Amino acid sequence: MKKLIAPILLLFAVVSTLSAQDWKTNFSEAKAEAQKENKKLIMVFQGSDWCAPCMKLNREIWSSEDFQSYAKDHYVMLKVDFPRKKDNALPDEQQIQNGKLAETYNKKGFFPFVVVLDPKGQVIGETGYKHITPDEYIHLLNSL
Numbered sequence: 590m591k592k593l594i595a596p597i598l599l600l601f602a603v604v605s606t607l608s609a610q611d612w613k614t615n616f617s618e619a620k621a622e623a624q625k626e627n628k629k630l631i632m633v634f635q636g637s638d639w640c641a642p643c644m645k646l647n648r649e650i651w652s653s654e655d656f657q658s659y660a661k662d663h664y665v666m667l668k669v670d671f672p673r674k675k676d677n678a679l680p681d682e683q684q685i686q687n688g689k690l691a692e693t694y695n696k697k698g699f700f701p702f703v704v705v706l707d708p709k710g711q712v713i714g715e716t717g718y719k720h721i722t723p724d725e726y727i728h729l730l731n732s733l
Contacts, residue, residue: 610657612668614683616690623665624708631664631730634695634702638672642718643701653723664730671700705733 613619616632623630633651635643650656651666660666669687670679679687694704694712705714714733719726 610651610666611661612666614668614670616667616669616686619665619667620706620710623706624710626665627708628663628665629708629713629730630667630706630710631660632667632669632690632694632704632706634669634671634691634700634704636671636673636700638674638677640700645720646701646703646718649720650723650726656723656727659723659727669695703730705730 613622619630619632622628633646635647637643637647669690671687671691672678678684691698695702699717701718703716704712705716707713714730716729716733719729721729
């Protein structure tokens with residue numbers, strides 16, 4: 590029995606890692622990856638610990654298996670987070686980068702705010718939280 594526990598735990602760790610959304614937090618790296626792989630860059634402005642619609646978007650869309658499966662082959666996902674709780678504070682460098690991104694791409698300060706960029710980094714569309722299915726959200730992102 591003990592011999593089975595370790596392989597089962599390892600398998601669980603691998604499966605959960607594979608199914609997790611691969612969020613980038615560095616804009617330059619995300620943009621370079623999008624260009625290299627010819628993928629759209631999905632930039633998500635969120636308040637992860639205070640914005641109810643942001644949490645819904647994460648729970649209903651970003652965390653869904655359908656979205657994650659599609660996104661890994663078609664998008665580079667960039668999280669631009671603005672947490673308020675002290676325990677969730679980002680490193681200073683991350684806060685500075687996120688602030689600059691907000692000044693450029695989210696001037697009105699909407700949350701959640703989703704900016705879709707082409708592989709070259711040009712804005713091709715914007716959206717936010719919609720109460721729709723993950724497949725409908727994919728269609729929305731692709732229609733921009």
